[in-house]
Amino acid sequence: MFHVKQFDVIVIGGGHAGTEAAAAAARMGSSVGLVTLDPAKIGVMSCNPAIGGLGKGHLVREVDALDGIIGRAGDAAGIQFRLLNRSKGPAVQGPRVQADRSLFRAAVQDLLGKLSGLTIIRGEVVDLVERDNRISGVVLADGTSLGARAVVLTAGTFLNGVIHIGDVSRPAGRVGDAASEKLAARLAALDLPRGRLKTGTPPRLDGRTIDWGRLERQPGDEDPVMLSFLSSGPVVPQVVCGITHTNGRTHDIVRANLGRSAMYGGRIEGVGPRYCPSIEDKVVRFADKESHQVFLEPEGLHDDTVYPNGLSTSLPADVQEAYVRSIRGLEQVRLTAPGYAVEYDYVDPRALDRSLAVRGIEGLYFAGQVNGTTGYEEAAAQGVVAGANAARHARGEAPIVLSRTESYIGVMIDDLTVRGVTEPYRMFTSRAEYRLTLRADNADQRLTPMGAAVGLVGAARLAAFDKKIATLEKARRVLSARRFSPQILASAGIPVSADGRSRNLLECLGFAAVSQETLAVLEPEAAAIPPEAVSQLRREALYATFVERQASSAAAIRRDEGQALPEDMDFGSIAGLSEELRGKLMRIRPANLAQAARIEGMTPAALLLLLTRARRENAQRARA
Amino acid sequence: MDTIYALSTARGRAGIAVVRVSGPAATAAGVALCGALPSPRTAALRTLRRGGDVLDRAMVLRFSAGASATGEDVVEFHLHGGPAVVAAVLGALAAVPGLRPAEPGEFTRRAFENGRMTLTEVEGLGDLLQAETEAQRRQAMRGFDGALRRAAEGWRGLLIEAAALLEATIDFVEEDVPVDVGPTVRALLARVVLDMERELSGFAVAERLRDGFEVAIVGAPNVGKSTLLNRLAGRDAAIVSSEAGTTRDVIEVRMDLAGLPVTLIDTAGLREASDPVEAIGVARGRDRAQAADLRIILVEDGRLPEGVCPSASDIVLRAKADGDPGEGEGVSGATGAGVDALLERIASILSARVAVGGLVTRERQRAAVFRAKGLLESAMIGLDRGQVAELVAEDIRGALAAIEALAGRVDVEMVLGAVFSQFCIGK
Numbered sequence A: 001m002f003h004v005k006q007f008d009v010i011v012i013g014g015g016h017a018g019t020e021a022a023a024a025a026a027r028m029g030s031s032v033g034l035v036t037l038d039p040a041k042i043g044v045m046s047c048n049p050a051i052g053g054l055g056k057g058h059l060v061r062e063v064d065a066l067d068g069i070i071g072r073a074g075d076a077a078g079i080q081f082r083l084l085n086r087s088k089g090p091a092v093q094g095p096r097v098q099a100d101r102s103l104f105r106a107a108v109q110d111l112l113g114k115l116s117g118l119t120i121i122r123g124e125v126v127d128l129v130e131r132d133n134r135i136s137g138v139v140l141a142d143g144t145s146l147g148a149r150a151v152v153l154t155a156g157t158f159l160n161g162v163i164h165i166g167d168v169s170r171p172a173g174r175v176g177d178a179a180s181e182k183l184a185a186r187l188a189a190l191d192l193p194r195g196r197l198k199t200g201t202p203p204r205l206d207g208r209t210i211d212w213g214r215l216e217r218q219p220g221d222e223d224p225v226m227l228s229f230l231s232s233g234p235v236v237p238q239v240v241c242g243i244t245h246t247n248g249r250t251h252d253i254v255r256a257n258l259g260r261s262a263m264y265g266g267r268i269e270g271v272g273p274r275y276c277p278s279i280e281d282k283v284v285r286f287a288d289k290e291s292h293q294v295f296l297e298p299e300g301l302h303d304d305t306v307y308p309n310g311l312s313t314s315l316p317a318d319v320q321e322a323y324v325r326s327i328r329g330l331e332q333v334r335l336t337a338p339g340y341a342v343e344y345d346y347v348d349p350r351a352l353d354r355s356l357a358v359r360g361i362e363g364l365y366f367a368g369q370v371n372g373t374t375g376y377e378e379a380a381a382q383g384v385v386a387g388a389n390a391a392r393h394a395r396g397e398a399p400i401v402l403s404r405t406e407s408y409i410g411v412m413i414d415d416l417t418v419r420g421v422t423e424p425y426r427m428f429t430s431r432a433e434y435r436l437t438l439r440a441d442n443a444d445q446r447l448t449p450m451g452a453a454v455g456l457v458g459a460a461r462l463a464a465f466d467k468k469i470a471t472l473e474k475a476r477r478v479l480s481a482r483r484f485s486p487q488i489l490a491s492a493g494i495p496v497s498a499d500g501r502s503r504n505l506l507e508c509l510g511f512a513a514v515s516q517e518t519l520a521v522l523e524p525e526a527a528a529i530p531p532e533a534v535s536q537l538r539r540e541a542l543y544a545t546f547v548e549r550q551a552s553s554a555a556a557i558r559r560d561e562g563q564a565l566p567e568d569m570d571f572g573s574i575a576g577l578s579e580e581l582r583g584k585l586m587r588i589r590p591a592n593l594a595q596a597a598r599i600e601g602m603t604p605a606a607l608l609l610l611l612t613r614a615r616r617e618n619a620q621r622a623r624a
Numbered sequence B: 001m002d003t004i005y006a007l008s009t010a011r012g013r014a015g016i017a018v019v020r021v022s023g024p025a026a027t028a029a030g031v032a033l034c035g036a037l038p039s040p041r042t043a044a045l046r047t048l049r050r051g052g053d054v055l056d057r058a059m060v061l062r063f064s065a066g067a068s069a070t071g072e073d074v075v076e077f078h079l080h081g082g083p084a085v086v087a088a089v090l091g092a093l094a095a096v097p098g099l100r101p102a103e104p105g106e107f108t109r110r111a112f113e114n115g116r117m118t119l120t121e122v123e124g125l126g127d128l129l130q131a132e133t134e135a136q137r138r139q140a141m142r143g144f145d146g147a148l149r150r151a152a153e154g155w156r157g158l159l160i161e162a163a164a165l166l167e168a169t170i171d172f173v174e175e176d177v178p179v180d181v182g183p184t185v186r187a188l189l190a191r192v193v194l195d196m197e198r199e200l201s202g203f204a205v206a207e208r209l210r211d212g213f214e215v216a217i218v219g220a221p222n223v224g225k226s227t228l229l230n231r232l233a234g235r236d237a238a239i240v241s242s243e244a245g246t247t248r249d250v251i252e253v254r255m256d257l258a259g260l261p262v263t264l265i266d267t268a269g270l271r272e273a274s275d276p277v278e279a280i281g282v283a284r285g286r287d288r289a290q291a292a293d294l295r296i297i298l299v300e301d302g303r304l305p306e307g308v309c310p311s312a313s314d315i316v317l318r319a320k321a322d323g324d325p326g327e328g329e330g331v332s333g334a335t336g337a338g339v340d341a342l343l344e345r346i347a348s349i350l351s352a353r354v355a356v357g358g359l360v361t362r363e364r365q366r367a368a369v370f371r372a373k374g375l376l377e378s379a380m381i382g383l384d385r386g387q388v389a390e391l392v393a394e395d396i397r398g399a400l401a402a403i404e405a406l407a408g409r410v411d412v413e414m415v416l417g418a419v420f421s422q423f424c425i426g427k
């Protein structure tokens, strides 16, 4: 028998999920094989040249807090930085960068190259080596076998991918890449529940043929906010984006050609997202709207390509040109690539547990768009979790599970594995119950210590984090050392109500107007606190009362999340449950009490019945 | 961990009612109601107060965490009073920060989780739990079919609309969504708050329908209260003697009056008490009468009983209308004169109150609606003061969560669904 190369962890796919998964496993000390169709395309952004935003920026910060790469790569490639929602509070502000495509790809590849233990392998995975519901490796198209204790599958939009441009359809993972059909067939044989989803991308424009002078401009922020906790400022020149609008003529052209759209012509069965509608959708579903915004985003510093954000489509190329040219400023524009829609298989994420492992198949993990999500950030966030858990599995360690009370990553994975998806899943801040505590600004405070404890976080980041925490602690001590009466506070210019209650300066930080100079009037030592630390404490103080209100319910959820229900629990035989609840439990198969609690119609007494049953089964198992 | 409270004896019966509080704030709640608590594992008599009002004089027990039934700090109030007293005590507990009404089975669950019960013991409770589940299921079903469900769904619909508008301005700033949603959101909230206020005021009536209306007979000693009570109830409920002050404590008779459950209470005669025991009786009588839904005030020789000031809804009658004929309407327990008219009058007053209706019938429901209303009011203040959107949204989320208890879950998907159907989101 000839030698089979052996890894701890094999990652299939070099998209955003795959790179984070491979990097996470490598950081934890595993030997990792990253198999992808074309290693030169690692770090490619399939769609829009931007990272972050609302909800998504939170995910990026969380991945960064766990020492992932997306934030650092985004900053290295950032040609425009904007913090969204500046007029609102910090909980709902999200950092976003416009990224230079080639710089982003280079940065991702560079960061991966620095990891020891990571081998990048060109190839197409066509088979999984599985025996007795246990994965032990993969087989490539050229017949090579690779062995592994754990495999992370991140094939993105490639499984049975079909792209549509008008009435032309062909198999492809995305433009320029072959679809992954053999692997899809292999998954079908594993009998995993699957479905079809679709997403689309707009045509690309030649920026030299845009009449920028007639367009509204959108510059970046004056004081850029970075994606990564480790970055201090932009490293490449910054650009300005443009804004234009569709008009009645655009809509007429689209409407007249609806029958030729892949989507409206009935050639696509997959479900697309409601929040990222194609131009066809916009014209049909919001027929009374006379105009839609279009953002013109440069794809790079040395690249004339412009991404018209808002014009995603599956109309034929000639129609695309016609409607694009009906838009102000784009009358003479040249299209460099047509927009298209892609349809692909996804695996129902309810087949996964919260560590992103496939239930019932040991050593197999899924992350990214294959799980029914959309977006680089969603993919990257799942990648870290799947990669870390694959590494732990390879070492025989228990999985890491993030709670929805402590991270957006936890919210997303819980949503996916409990509810599944009906359209491509994207993160929004409104999905997080504990939105006021799960902020982009404190992602490191929430996650870095845990990451360090499990070996995900490297020494350099940990040192920077410890320093930051020490500074914050000191600042907290200084500002809470003494209490002042309302009169004294008022005389220093801090407007508090004259309720006779004395307050320390930390509490006063919640009042927007209090400057560091004002604090220093009452507490001279406050002058020496680094301004960033004051800003951070201010963000905390702003929500202090609300956070207290949420603390006990968050604790209850965490406790319930800790109450695992046995995987093979026989919900059907629990006496005292209503027929309806029993049916729901059997269908949803909650993994813990918190998930059971979110089932509609669940009652506290029924939860108690579940809890006692779980304890009994666990006790019996322990005896057996 | 929240601190929970509930009435742990059957509702609405006379005799002793036990209200139990369990959790980290139990001791603080005990102190809030009765000042100093007895030392752990001992019982003591305490006066329960809310603000300046005396609620009851009750036996209070306290158990420390680790040595209580639930394994948490526990305080128990053994109340003497009827439904009105229980309601007043529950209301006072609801106002203590960190406390909320217990869910069914919650005391048991805590006991189990804190290792105060073995598996076998909990399973031994299976029947009980099943009953509890069944009861809750039935109640939930009733809520689902009933008018309360429709009301809650109406509120939910309006609040989801309000939340969607706000969330759109938070999650989709970059998109073509309206920026100034404040006035629309405010109008939606105001509608719900108004509605909730109406339901809350109907709560007392609904509760009465379930637990009974209290009708107190008030008058000076020996004015014929007990005789009247016996006559109204059609049996000897109170010991009647001609010696003033015979009725030392409160006597209650439950009866059905034109289909309404009514508890008649006969209080100790109102006058200056001569001995301490009687003084307690008089004081308690006064409090009960004060808390009653309706008072029948008996006047003798044109004089109101001491310290009584009739309100517009009270029935004032000339006592012993058998002996001395005089001005105004009278009643006599001894001869039965005027009794039918009195019964009719009581029934018509109470029926009129019932007609106002009230969908909120349980303390748990009331607490949920009350909490939701408070949060919505806070959201409206936030809007008026130009508070950041996520804080206003937080209050609305809290209110929606409270309504969840009444009408099933509210899912963020519903909010997002509302956003996507109203606005064209997607750059």
Ligand SMILES: Cc1cc2nc3c(=O)[nH]c(=O)nc-3n(C[C@H](O)[C@H](O)[C@H](O)COP(=O)(O)OP(=O)(O)OC[C@H]3O[C@@H](n4cnc5c(N)ncnc54)[C@H](O)[C@@H]3O)c2cc1C
Residues within 6 Å of the ligand: A012, A013, A014, A015, A016, A017, A018, A035, A036, A037, A038, A041, A045, A046, A047, A048, A123, A124, A125, A126, A154, A155, A156, A157, A158, A159, A173, A174, A180, A183, A199, A200, A201, A276, A340, A341, A342, A367, A368, A369, A370, A373, A374, A375, A376, A379
């Ligand atoms: C047309 C299009 C439109 C999109 N529109 C949007 C949008 O509007 N908004 C948004 O947020 N996101 C959009 N995206 C999604 C975004 O690009 C993805 O969510 C994200 O890239 C998913 O990351 P991933 O790592 O899961 O998969 P991908 O980035 O798709 O990576 C999959 C990787 O797996 C590799 N692979 C596949 N099969 C095999 C195999 N058998 N063997 C070895 N390697 C394999 C591929 O080479 C590739 O490297 C769009 C994507 C496409 C293609």
